Amino acid sequence: MTSSAPGSRSPVRLQAVPGAGQPDVTPALEDLYRGFEKELLVPLWTQIGDLMPLHPQSRALPHLWRWENLRALAAQAGELVPVGRGGERRAIALANPGLEGRAFATPTLWAAIQYLMPGENAPEHRHTQHAFRFVLEGEGVWTVVGGDPVAMRRGDFLPQAGWNWHAHHNATSEPMAWIDGLDIPLQYLTEAQFFEFGRDEISGAERTTPERSRSERLWGYPGLSPLAPQARPATPGSPLLAYRWEQTDRALADQLAIEKEGFGGTVEPGHAAVRYTDPATGGDVLPTIRVEFHRIARGAETAPVRETGSSVYCVFDGSGTVTAGEQTWSVTRGDLFVVPSWQPFSVRSEAGATDSDARAIDLFRFSDSPVFEALRLNRTALAGPEGNVT
Amino acid sequence: MTSSAPGSRSPVRLQAVPGAGQPDVTPALEDLYRGFEKELLVPLWTQIGDLMPLHPQSRALPHLWRWENLRALAAQAGELVPVGRGGERRAIALANPGLEGRAFATPTLWAAIQYLMPGENAPEHRHTQHAFRFVLEGEGVWTVVGGDPVAMRRGDFLPQAGWNWHAHHNATSEPMAWIDGLDIPLQYLTEAQFFEFGRDEISGAERTTPERSRSERLWGYPGLSPLAPQARPATPGSPLLAYRWEQTDRALADQLAIEKEGFGGTVEPGHAAVRYTDPATGGDVLPTIRVEFHRIARGAETAPVRETGSSVYCVFDGSGTVTAGEQTWSVTRGDLFVVPSWQPFSVRSEAGATDSDARAIDLFRFSDSPVFEALRLNRTALAGPEGNVT
């Protein structure tokens, strides 16, 4: 007798199929499989190829979304879909074609375009999901995190670690769009989520539009940490709420200049990159999401690499050619694409018809690497010209 | 233009439904939703209740599997299903009724009964999935880990951290069954898996049946670590390959005795518990799986607790009553059950008709807690009498 309700139909369905490592298909085997189904059991030998592959075989597919399409649909949603309590945010998520239409860019990562109309407010809430915003274009929205208004402008990266109260308000007469990244799929799969509604309206003082947030004034100086105990973050994740484009841009330019001077400084020739880090720990800016910015100089190209874990990229500027698994795309400003686990990945900046047409390409990237490192599941390998591991 | 092949049908399906936080259902909204589908986009406002619940709402269900049924089916499989290259192991996994018939006990954990006939050999392989064996009954199989034969006997816990070569051989004339625990679902969902085939046959020297493995002789002394560099584990996870029942049993008995002497020592009155740890770090025995053994003394009962993350329990001995979410079961030796994330859980040992009928209950437990702690997503709360968080 099982503990299942009588008459309930088991969700387990097993089919006896001949093959290597499979038992002979006999009436006795069929009986056994019916017994398994009744008792909610699944034998390893029918599943092992799927569950324990020789290397990651991602269900997610490499896929590209064009910014112009996303933006147009988001603007259309701006007219039709209100922002308020219940729906909470006017955010439209990438749904990887390999993941059954779920709002998952990859098995662990969420990526969306969020859109706020002039004068609109997104109500306050908090959740355990770790989040960030990255601004591709426009400005005028302030995100208010724990009562601290933070300006959002092109190129800015704004982390939002889990369980911090936050709201957004558009202080201008123009709509504004940006990219949201979260670990919603990971927390959905592991079932870790908590969510709490905050105030419907933030206070007048929180609606101010300061040039610099208090978090930047406390934590935005390189290598200088405030001693004040209340300046230390109570929750995991970076206490610095904005990483400004001017800094990122100059850091990348410096790396390329140092390379030219003959002192290295780049990941590989013509490939500058920074990681956004938590100034209080030097570690990843969010416990479950790694965020980086890569610049591939004119005429440069990255070595094809495979990594465990998945990434979402956004072309911030320039254009070039991207190869992800068996896909190759010409990409340009605003395009978003996904690289699944262990798929070989490389980028080439725009060659141009003439030398003066050539352009660098700037790529914003986020991934689930901190999860793999924390669980000691991370691996990296160079991929050969045909994508073979070398 | 999207990058999808022309004529391909989008996996995204959106339905406009009126409701709190939802936009008005108009032809324009329907148009917008068709645009989303075409571009592989999903709006947050149609999904937020599922993706971002107020607290974890596990898809997995509390469920109980009876040992007698598992064992009978495993014995039947022993007659019909060969063990060898391809199928690799005669392991039969618990399939949680809430998880669509997949071989997943919980969203992150795999639990199976494995069965080896007299004289049989399970061929060598290795994989990144972290694994362990726990012996409910019988003996006679040696698991050979990195060339070190390790005896398996009732009550023994045998961790098997990822990427170690391992094979099993039954050195006796009796079949033997045991429980396998792995993080197969977690690695499947995050897409981290690697697998490699080893030798079909291990050497004669590896078929010996020593009382104690080399790992126990190097790492099995309390608080004493070998200095020899090659004794240090190269891979994450415990270098101690067997935790013997005699030790576990005595540790639990000691805790209850110290409690009686008036000095605490137990988790709560009548509730002794140990965690299996890596002697080289003091941390969890496996990077993704926490393993514990709990003894609830006669007449004792645990406080109902909720935790993020899921657990699988096995009744090692005794009997009692278990409450998991809204389920209550009488459980006895060998029964296996699952407690999903954030479901209140408590155990009561067998009261018995008379005092002398009362019995303690011994529970072996494994969970995904190390994942939640590493990602800083762990939460615990006492649950009130009706299962409310207090």
Next chain:
Amino acid sequence: MTSSAPGSRSPVRLQAVPGAGQPDVTPALEDLYRGFEKELLVPLWTQIGDLMPLHPQSRALPHLWRWENLRALAAQAGELVPVGRGGERRAIALANPGLEGRAFATPTLWAAIQYLMPGENAPEHRHTQHAFRFVLEGEGVWTVVGGDPVAMRRGDFLPQAGWNWHAHHNATSEPMAWIDGLDIPLQYLTEAQFFEFGRDEISGAERTTPERSRSERLWGYPGLSPLAPQARPATPGSPLLAYRWEQTDRALADQLAIEKEGFGGTVEPGHAAVRYTDPATGGDVLPTIRVEFHRIARGAETAPVRETGSSVYCVFDGSGTVTAGEQTWSVTRGDLFVVPSWQPFSVRSEAGATDSDARAIDLFRFSDSPVFEALRLNRTALAGPEGNVT
């Protein structure tokens, strides 16, 4: 028979003295003590008050050195003492009056004024001692660390973690003085030191005088870490070789402004402070030395605090009154003073005869706190008005 050479005189000298916890002084006891001396033994009971006091009783004394005196003597040394191989550096160290004339500012810390004449070069070497430079006045010297020339200007803090090659050259026609801090006493006492001579002359390329060092261009952006593997430091300690005054000054001003706006940000009212940190770890800038900068606003005063471990302070700007143990000093720009372990310490900024005379005081501080924290020996307590622990 002891292993001492015959006739050698034992360094142990014991005196039998009556007192609490002391044995009766008898001829037998005198015999025993002579036996101890012969065998190189010392009984605890004659020493316990000195070795195991109720709380730290520092041998070091609070002491103040006036900058004008240091500077004058350093200038005089500039005329008389050459800089070159052997003597290595024209550095003149503070000798705490309680430490027997040794060149130790405190039991663990070294503090010195270093002086370089126009055009002079201090030859290259490296050592395990962790070091830093802090510039009180002047400019024109470049310190060349691992081949990277780093400018030194008023207010700049320049860490120099152990075992990095370094040389200095004065590129101007003016002499320049600065403050050196090292853990020489700690490494002397624990006997951990290694030292290696480098090139007598650095190359022409290393004599350039860039505005920004390569280390600043790689590591000087807040929250941005270079991905290039060779940018990661090979030795412990910060890869950022200069922390510029403009940043420190603005960070302190921001903290005081945030306090005025009503949002905290300071350690206590009117007391802003930053810690110099390693951007790769968020931890202390050097493994054995903590470095901080404190600003006490006009009219403000710090609460008296005791801490295990010792500190050296330098008045960078302004003036005020300092209390260290039983000493109280009026201090002004350039003055250096020492606070021994567990001595109560507080600062008051200059009150001024009129409000407009009042001034803030800026204090540069370094301490051995990382040692105490690593060994888990750190304690802090508020001290009462009479310096009592409250």
Next chain:
Amino acid sequence: MTSSAPGSRSPVRLQAVPGAGQPDVTPALEDLYRGFEKELLVPLWTQIGDLMPLHPQSRALPHLWRWENLRALAAQAGELVPVGRGGERRAIALANPGLEGRAFATPTLWAAIQYLMPGENAPEHRHTQHAFRFVLEGEGVWTVVGGDPVAMRRGDFLPQAGWNWHAHHNATSEPMAWIDGLDIPLQYLTEAQFFEFGRDEISGAERTTPERSRSERLWGYPGLSPLAPQARPATPGSPLLAYRWEQTDRALADQLAIEKEGFGGTVEPGHAAVRYTDPATGGDVLPTIRVEFHRIARGAETAPVRETGSSVYCVFDGSGTVTAGEQTWSVTRGDLFVVPSWQPFSVRSEAGATDSDARAIDLFRFSDSPVFEALRLNRTALAGPEGNVT
């Protein structure tokens, strides 16, 4: 004007001496040096050879103390010196001949013989100094740590982390001696010490003489940690208060047996060794002291090694030949010796006139290595036949 009292004599004494790296000795230089003395300053160039040597030049000397002499003097002290409040303990410390007669075995470590007469009690106290006991011979004393009586027998190692209350009582009619190890010199030099007197008399319940302490019943099972929150240590250092000789002896025998079977297991041929570790962390048993036990098999010999940091060894059993720096000693049961920082060290077990005379040698060792590792100052090198670094 200096801050020194007028007329006070400066402890600084400088002598102008000609030599490499030294300034010319002129009247002006003498004037300068007098100025330094007056201002409590010491120039680096007169000190650098002593303070910053090319490698550690220990002030401590290799030295050997014979157990028979220590024991005889301790017994004599048993007759003459009372144990009680004030003197606290009848402990007699090794005074390294290079350390000016101080009760320091090495610059950081204290080693003493402690002696307790029949029926005697050593009163309760606690201190931040980390301590342990190691029993060379005899039994009958129970050390009571935090109210938990712990038996002491030959070969047992008993750690005593800082700030735990402890007392000892001799429950037999025989005197007992044992070895105490502490970090008294380290805490004296860094000035970190706190000390508190406890009860003069412990309770009757604490005078019981159980075979096993509660700490062993909670933490003495290999790889099993109690879940009870109050079983977790509140202070740094191991919660396991006794490491029994039977375990240590068997662990060493197992390593040598595994080596014979062809599987390594030893540090080098014939050299078995274990480190005592904190089962809650896998790290060193005490934050500032590393403790190990080494067995050199018959006919075996260790490679000469240099390490930063100092060690104290005790010959627990057997005999052999020890080389420490330029000293070579024949050592036997009970002998204690010191190896200073960076001095080459090796051991050879007793060869014997005939093969059957040959004996293994068992060495108990403690060192300050955790300090060097925490501060990242640790280095190790093989020393050549003449003690040169190779």
